[in-house]
Amino acid sequence: MTTRIYENTYFYIDKEDATIPWVKIFAQKPYKELSDCDEQTKKAMLDAMQIVEKVMLDYYHPDKINIAMFGNYVPHLHIHVMARFKEDSHFPESMWGIKQRDSKLKLASFDSFVLQLCQKLSQTN
Amino acid sequence: MTTRIYENTYFYIDKEDATIPWVKIFAQKPYKELSDCDEQTKKAMLDAMQIVEKVMLDYYHPDKINIAMFGNYVPHLHIHVMARFKEDSHFPESMWGIKQRDSKLKLASFDSFVLQLCQKLSQTN
Numbered sequence: 585m586t587t588r589i590y591e592n593t594y595f596y597i598d599k600e601d602a603t604i605p606w607v608k609i610f611a612q613k614p615y616k617e618l619s620d621c622d623e624q625t626k627k628a629m630l631d632a633m634q635i636v637e638k639v640m641l642d643y644y645h646p647d648k649i650n651i652a653m654f655g656n657y658v659p660h661l662h663i664h665v666m667a668r669f670k671e672d673s674h675f676p677e678s679m680w681g682i683k684q685r686d687s688k689l690k691l692a693s694f695d696s697f698v699l700q701l702c703q704k705l706s707q708t709n
Numbered sequence: 710m711t712t713r714i715y716e717n718t719y720f721y722i723d724k725e726d727a728t729i730p731w732v733k734i735f736a737q738k739p740y741k742e743l744s745d746c747d748e749q750t751k752k753a754m755l756d757a758m759q760i761v762e763k764v765m766l767d768y769y770h771p772d773k774i775n776i777a778m779f780g781n782y783v784p785h786l787h788i789h790v791m792a793r794f795k796e797d798s799h800f801p802e803s804m805w806g807i808k809q810r811d812s813k814l815k816l817a818s819f820d821s822f823v824l825q826l827c828q829k830l831s832q833t834n
Binding site: 616617618619626630634637638641647648649650651652653654655656657659668675676677678680681 | 741742743744751755759762763766772773774775776777778779780781782784793800801802803805806
């Protein structure tokens with residue numbers, strides 16, 4: 585099940601079902617690469633990526649933000665933004681790497697994070 | 710051994726020693742997250758990321774570009790930009806995932822790619 589947390593003309597943001605705070609920003613149009621985007625979509629997505637990062641940092645105080653644009657399985661442009669913690673399941677490996685441990689993270693409410701994120705995103709658009 | 714392929718006031722670009730075309734754009738200053746950057750560095754790095762992507766697409770015609778900002782091991786802001794091919798060692802997994810096969814890629818000259826990349830980067834700055 586996909587949880588949609590935000591949407592506008594240019595992109596939508598889905599929650600990844602994971603043990604860390606992890607969202608994916610998808611272009612509304614079926615672009616494959618960042619280079620394929622019209623300028624407005626590109627700007628909107630890169631701005632959103634930075635807003636997600638900033639709200640994650642302020643809200644979760646993670647040890648590191650991880651960002652990725654892969655799309656090898658799903659060639660529809662999307663940006664992963666993840667809050668990483670030293671005690672999460674994979675740190676310091678990427679979330680696509682080898683699992684290091686069972687996660688015992690106790691995280692603040694994702695719903696409250698989404699509320700703050702949507703406020704910031706709405707202020708920007 | 711690190712191969713430096715480009716440098717300016719805001720960032721430098723190193724070649725990753727890999728079986729695919731793979732470069733890393735590092736901030737000159739020891740920023741940890743994209744949010745920590747001054748505006749000029751942030752713009753310069755995100756512009757460079759897009760130029761690297763575009764030149765890789767035009768030069769190598771890969772099946773997909775992969776971009777990542779992790780920095781869990783090295784908390785010094787850097788952007789990985791990779792040209793991915795269906796027959797590369799890890800596709801469709803990320804380069805941090807499980808190896809799928811031995812790579813038998815026959816790639817065009819990396820030196821010529823660097824030449825084209827540096828021309829584009831110099832035109833932009």
